[in-house]
Each structure stands twice: as C-alpha cells, then as structure tokens.
Amino acid sequence: MTNLSSACAVNDVAGDVLLTRAYPAPSHPYRTPFQRDRERIVQARAFRRLAGKTQVFTSRASDHFRSRLTHTIEVAQIARAVACALGLNEDLAETLALVHDIGHPPFGHAGERALDRCLQKHGRRFDHNLHALRITEHFEQRYAAHRGLNLTLGVREGIVKHSKDYSAEQYPELACYFLDQAPPLEAQIIDLADEIAYLTADLDDGVESGLLEISHVRTNVEILARCFQIVERDHIGLAEKFLFHEALQLMQNTLTNDLIANTRANLSAAKLTSLSAVRAHKARVATFSALVESERLQEKRYLYDTLYTCEALEIEHAKAEEVVTALFEFWMENPEELPEGYGEEVKAEGLARVVADYIAGMTDAYILLQYAHIKRNPRLVRR
Structure with missing residues (x-):
C-alpha cells in the first residue's frame, strides 16, 4: 500500500526546526534527537512517580488495575504502531505518548479538578498539559548547566498541543509553539491513541473490579458487542471472561486500524503531502471514521454513566x-x-x-x- 503520509512526517526539511533545543547540545553518534528525548523522559523523576498515581482506580484497591504509568506505556505502544503504519516519525510519536500524562496530579481527574478549583480562587488555573511543560522545562534537574530536560522543540510543542489548541491571545507565553498552526501528525495521533488505550483498559478494569458486568457491557457498548460476537463465533465454548479479553483486544485493534485508515484517507482527500500542508490545514487530520467516532462517543458516555460516576468511585x-x-x-x-x-x-x-x-x-x-x-x-x- 502506498504510504500517503511519509512526506508529512517530522523527518523532512520543514521539520528540522523541531529538532532545536533551548540550550545547545552536541549530536549523539547513534541516537536521534527524539530518541534522546524519550530516554530523558523515561529517566525523569516525574515519569517514575506515574507508577504511584491513579488512572481510574487507586493502586490501593488492587495491584492489577492500571496506574498512570501502565496506562502511559499502553498509549506509547498504540502511538508507535499508528506512526509506523502511517510512515511518521515513530520516535517522536512514542516520546510524546510517554510524556503526555506526566503533568497529572495524584488521584487522577478528581485530583486535577480539585487543584483547578483551588487555583481559581487565586486567579489561576491548573492545566496538566501546561504543567507537564513546566516539569520538563523547569522542575526536572538532570544537568549541571541548566534546569529542565532541554527537550527538542518538537516534543515541547507536542506536549502543549497534542490534545487541545491554545490561542496566542490567551497564552502569549506559548507563542513559540506555532499556536496559529495545526500540530504535526505525530502529535495529533497521541490524543486518539490515549482514547483507544483507556476505552479498552477501563472496560477491563471495570469488569475486574466488579463494578461492571460483561453482559451489561455487551448490551450497551456496540463496538464491544460486535467484537464479542466475532470472537464468540471463533472460540465456541470458551469461558465468558476469556471471550471478553479477546473481544477487548479485537476492539483495540478495530479502533487502531480505523484511525490509521481514516487518517490516511483524510490526507489523500485533502491532498496533504508535506508537514507544512498539515500545519496549514484548518481541521485535525488524524481522526476516526464517522461510524467508529459515533461508537467511541457511545462507549465514552457509557463509561461516564456506569463507571466513572458510580457510587464507589x-x-x-x-x-x-x-x-x-x-x-x-x-x-x-x-x-x-x-x-x-x-x-x-x-x-x-x-x-x-x-x-x-x-x-x-x-x-x-x-x-x-x-x-x-x-x-x-x-x-x-x-x-
């Protein structure tokens, strides 16, 4: 199959500026700049602390539930697979996936909401993307000559813009991150890889916790029901819990394959053949198809109604x-x-x-x- 997006990856001349760092750093003989960023993030103290932060269930409930760190690893696996299939820069995509949640406080989204409310009383806000940037630029101290991890501009832009857009009027301090342009495809796929990871994992952990029942999930989540029907036909007589695990894997693959195919179709339809063209495109190019997007939204509503807002949580x-x-x-x-x-x-x-x-x-x-x-x-x- 023709790779329609290779010219849109951060590996052409237009992407060279994204390799720059705030402080000069000599090139490495066998590691690319984004590989070095990946390793700087993995070695950061803030990254290690993700092992002790809530994803959905606190680690005190069970050692089997996802932590913020294990979720991050799952996102990185998906992001790298998508980037590979689309001919993007896999090292950049993986690095952005590994750093995408590094700014989250303890207790997951509940902790973030509480911290934001506290700051609002003092005219401030808490934004985990911008906090991640502060961590990597200021709080991590790994080098004698400067504060921060001295990440490439490409990674810092992706930290800021992978999941939302910021206006230059409201955030003048972020002007260097091309706020009037769309992010590269490597950054665009991160938010959707995140969605794929948690939509799959939260059903898994929800059933493991006893708060969700497989039969109820099958009745109310169309994409899971469709996948369950396929694996049930292929594995006659298998216990329900194993069929469920197979169905979750098939659902994750279905979401991932759709993201790849639809992003490729979007690139072709809009005739986007360069990074600069992707940046100038008004809408994000990395998207699910209309059918899968509707199924994603249905599952997300289901998780909010039955799991995230249940009495126990x-x-x-x-x-x-x-x-x-x-x-x-x-x-x-x-x-x-x-x-x-x-x-x-x-x-x-x-x-x-x-x-x-x-x-x-x-x-x-x-x-x-x-x-x-x-x-x-x-x-x-x-x-």
Missing part, C-alpha cells in the same frame, strides 16, 4: 478532593511548612502556583501521608 473522588483542598489551604495559610528551598519559587511564581506545583508532583501514597500529618496539626483550618 464517587466516594473515592470526594475523598481525593477533600485531601487536595485541605492540603492546598493548609500550605496557603502556613507557607513556612513548605519544604526548605521553596521561598525563591514563591517570589517568582506566587504562593498559590507553588503550592499547586508541590501537590501536583505527589503520588497518591505520599499525599495521603501529608494529609494524615496535617490532620494532626492544630493549625489546619477546617471548613
């Missing part, structure tokens, strides 16, 4: 929000209790941002230890 979410909010308020009222050395950061960034940064870097287990500590502290203001 809502109790966890409420606890997460209580912990994040109490700690934020405690350190806002008692900044001297922050770790030594944060004073200069407070002068530069303001107390609210520094407190949010400190909390966002914590694992689930560590933030609970901090909460237990301040619960015993009489200076904690109870609301």
Whole structure:
C-alpha cells in the first residue's frame, strides 16, 4: 500500500526546526534527537512517580488495575504502531505518548479538578498539559548547566498541543509553539491513541473490579458487542471472561486500524503531502471514521454513566478532593511548612502556583501521608 503520509512526517526539511533545543547540545553518534528525548523522559523523576498515581482506580484497591504509568506505556505502544503504519516519525510519536500524562496530579481527574478549583480562587488555573511543560522545562534537574530536560522543540510543542489548541491571545507565553498552526501528525495521533488505550483498559478494569458486568457491557457498548460476537463465533465454548479479553483486544485493534485508515484517507482527500500542508490545514487530520467516532462517543458516555460516576468511585473522588483542598489551604495559610528551598519559587511564581506545583508532583501514597500529618496539626483550618 502506498504510504500517503511519509512526506508529512517530522523527518523532512520543514521539520528540522523541531529538532532545536533551548540550550545547545552536541549530536549523539547513534541516537536521534527524539530518541534522546524519550530516554530523558523515561529517566525523569516525574515519569517514575506515574507508577504511584491513579488512572481510574487507586493502586490501593488492587495491584492489577492500571496506574498512570501502565496506562502511559499502553498509549506509547498504540502511538508507535499508528506512526509506523502511517510512515511518521515513530520516535517522536512514542516520546510524546510517554510524556503526555506526566503533568497529572495524584488521584487522577478528581485530583486535577480539585487543584483547578483551588487555583481559581487565586486567579489561576491548573492545566496538566501546561504543567507537564513546566516539569520538563523547569522542575526536572538532570544537568549541571541548566534546569529542565532541554527537550527538542518538537516534543515541547507536542506536549502543549497534542490534545487541545491554545490561542496566542490567551497564552502569549506559548507563542513559540506555532499556536496559529495545526500540530504535526505525530502529535495529533497521541490524543486518539490515549482514547483507544483507556476505552479498552477501563472496560477491563471495570469488569475486574466488579463494578461492571460483561453482559451489561455487551448490551450497551456496540463496538464491544460486535467484537464479542466475532470472537464468540471463533472460540465456541470458551469461558465468558476469556471471550471478553479477546473481544477487548479485537476492539483495540478495530479502533487502531480505523484511525490509521481514516487518517490516511483524510490526507489523500485533502491532498496533504508535506508537514507544512498539515500545519496549514484548518481541521485535525488524524481522526476516526464517522461510524467508529459515533461508537467511541457511545462507549465514552457509557463509561461516564456506569463507571466513572458510580457510587464507589464517587466516594473515592470526594475523598481525593477533600485531601487536595485541605492540603492546598493548609500550605496557603502556613507557607513556612513548605519544604526548605521553596521561598525563591514563591517570589517568582506566587504562593498559590507553588503550592499547586508541590501537590501536583505527589503520588497518591505520599499525599495521603501529608494529609494524615496535617490532620494532626492544630493549625489546619477546617471548613
């Protein structure tokens, strides 16, 4: 099959600028710039901490549930497969997948919502994409000559733009990331690889937890039902749980194959044959087909209605929000209790941002230890 997108990959002359770094770095004899970025991310402390952060279920519930780290690895596998099939730069796609969730705080989306609400009271917002950029540019300290990981411009742009668009008017500090242009295809596929990974994994973990039943999933999720019917026909007599696992794998492949085929069709229909043409295209090129997109939305609604907002998880979410909010308020009222050395950061960034940064870097287990500590502290203001 003709590879329609090879000229659109970040490996042509137009993509050379994306290899630049904020600080000069000598070339490596056998590793590409994006391979080096990948390894810098994997060796970062913030990346390792993803092992202790919630995806959907806290690790305290079961060692078998996905953490933010195992989810990230699954996204990277899918992203690299899609990039390979489309003739894109696989190293860039994999690197962006590995870094895409590095800015998430503890307790998953519940923790992020709580942190954002806390910051809004001080005229700020919490955005995990922009926090990921702050981590890689400022907080990680691996080099003697500068702060940050000194990632290539291509990776930094992808961190910012893989899942949403930012306007130059609202975010002038991001002007260097080509905000008036679409991101390269390597960045565009990350958000959809993320969707494929969690749509599959959350059904798996939901059934494993006992909160979802296979029969109910089959009745209400069309794409899974279709896949289950196929594997049931091919594996007569197999136990339901094994059929379910086979159906999940087929569903993931179905979503991945559709993304590849539809993106290739979009490139052909719009006659996009270069990176600059992709950048100038008004709409994102990496998309699912209309049928699969409708099935994706149906499954996503199902997961929200039956899993993410179920009573058991809502109790966890409420606890997460209580912990994040109490700690934020405690350190806002008692900044001297922050770790030594944060004073200069407070002068530069303001107390609210520094407190949010400190909390966002914590694992689930560590933030609970901090909460237990301040619960015993009489200076904690109870609301």
